[in-house]
Amino acid sequence: MIRISGLSFRYRGGSEEALKEIDLTVRRGDFLGIIGSSGAGKTTLLHAINGIVPHHFRGEFYGSVEVDGSDTVENRPEDLARKVGSVRQDFESQMVSSVVEDEILFGLENFSVPRDDIEHRIADALDKTGIANLRERNIATLSGGQKQKVAIAAIIALMPEILILDEPTGELDPKSSRQIFRLLKELNEKHGITVVVVEQKIMLLCEFADSLAVMDRGRIILEGPVREVLKSSREMESAGVNCPRVVTLADRLREERLYDGPAPVSISEAEAMVRSITG
Amino acid sequence: MIGGFLDYSPGDSFLHRLNPLAKIFLSLMLCVSCFVTDSLYFCLFMILLDLAMAAWAGISGRAMAMLEALVKLSALLFLIQVFFIREGNVILLLPMDIRVTDKGALFSLLMALRLIGATMPLALMLSITRMNDLSNVLVGTLGIPYKYAFSLTTAIRFIPVFTAAMAGIIEAQTARGVSFDTRNIFTKIGLIFPLCVPLLVTSVRKIEGAAISAELRGFNLRKRESGYKNYPIRAADIGVFLFAVTVAVLGVIVP
């Protein structure tokens, strides 16, 4: 679905390359989480997938990015936009309307979604992100987290084949963060939507994503199924990323020779781990 | 609150529910009638009418704030004008041959009231009309050529983005200790001035960001038929059209 090979990119005026020889393949129906230190190039990588790089941000671009078989450099961003829905990190400036409903309607209108579909798509998107009560509100009066939910709802409503999200839960409370990831999982499993999400909350990635990529200073230093990647906690630390505390717990118990199984990624798995030790 | 005036204020009043075209037409006619009239009383009446309509739409608070700001501005205008008109009977003679005449005072008052009467309906209309609806009727119903409508609607869409950015930045600088909250208007202008360029740069960046996001959601694929909502013209709208024309005519004939 997404094939990136030998991708390097340096922003015009940038002193260093923001991306260095990235190779990454995301298959149809994958749920990939990306984590890494700030300034590692996560946003730039997502921009390379939706075509903002190199179409809007100019610079030196080497290598190739293919989305669904066609090269992003040769495609116009608006054609790419039909396939790829992007929730941007800077959601405050993503808003183009003054009323929540219009913000959701905007993309639906542009892509000429059939009239009969529109109402339930809007209602559905608002409902699933938990902001049905904000439908008529002026966006300028919303709280930070409420705006972020609007930004997510506006993209979810489009039901694109590929969803790329840049720190979608940055300003969300713990419950809403989980709700959004559960929603992503549902879209991924039920509708086969390919999900690529950049996120700093490692616990959420471990619980919901299938595979994990860790970025540091422009490179992908680790990539693979979540549990595989978690085994390299040293390397993760060097990239400024922590493991979930239950994984650290498992490591410590292993050191104490109390435990010898796989690392848990959720509370219930951790409970099972502890009970298996204490009986 | 700098950003607040033009923002949409949600509601479900009769005025909110009017066809956007009727709203535009009414506010334009109210505005025009204030310009063409020569009657002080007519102008005053129109301002009262604006306030009454604002109350009807449930935005009295905002209308009063707007009125206050406009009164300050037109007071300034009044002072500038009143000293320059020298015809008529002198009613006040100040040193250095500065004089205020009856004719000058009346004329300046009229100008001041006109300014208020002409600005209020437009600003109020923007408060109860969604930008989206406004741009949709421009393209859909009025049939403004797509190319022009495209630029216009883009500009209209970004007004809230721009005003919100501006208000936010001023708030942030106040929290940092810049005395934007001073009562002295000159000090305030002095403080805003050095921030102007960076403010502009910041706002342009924000708008650039919004433009990229708009493109990612297919803005360039938009066609005239893309609008989802229909805007039927109902009896109430026709009533409003007639009312608007009447007001404009009154503006011309009232002595």
Place this chain on the structure above:
Amino acid sequence: MILFDNVSYSAGGTKIIKGVSFEIRRGDFTALIGANGAGKSTLARLCNGLLKPTSGTVRTGGFDTASAKTSRIAKFTGFLFQDPDRQICKNSVRDEIRFSLECVMEDRDEIEMRCERAIREFSFDGEREPFTMSRGERQRLVLASVLAAEPELLILDEPTTGLDYRECMYIMDCISAINRKGATVLMISHDMEIVQDFAKDAMVLNDGMLLAHGRTKEIIRDRELLARASLLPPQITDLALVLGEGYESVVTVGDMVSAVKERSGSKR
């Protein structure tokens, strides 16, 4: 330092803060937690006078915010907005930090010294244009310029958004250090682990009302209270609560290891 007496605040015909009273003493480190839209940012703005209460009184550093100027309160208050881009208004990292300092102090040499120190400590490139930096880098810039002034009162609205774990810890250590020197900190955060690790006290806000104000370690174990405010306990605490009896005092991974060790030992 901050005193709320039956404060309410309304906007657009909606009551957002509903009769809130509390006191934050000089030197406290308090976390303000609650669901999205609970009114946390509004409450923060009430603290430094950006918003004035509709009823009730707010006193900050001895000033009644209803009559004192925000710019006066800002002289001793560092305020971090939820959206970092609001504050940034200069064309280089150095100018941005310097401008923050100029707003609150006079001494030129002191300003230069602090500015250079902040650039060094946060390893910035002083000439960098802020708007070409990544979101996390901008967040750090804004934090650096707020912290450089070492204000008596710090009001931080989600300071760690967009930062990776290592940077979170670095920033939180900086804030802690300033707090130990005597500054009062009010921090809004959604990250329960950070709240647990750094804030001595916590306030839970829900739908404009204060649900609880007390020691963090007690609040964070009150599952029912947290659930009412759309919050979840931090992971290890959550695990301890699930495990139940015998794990009441577990807070850190270390505690958990010893608790497990003890119980497995006693079994053998």
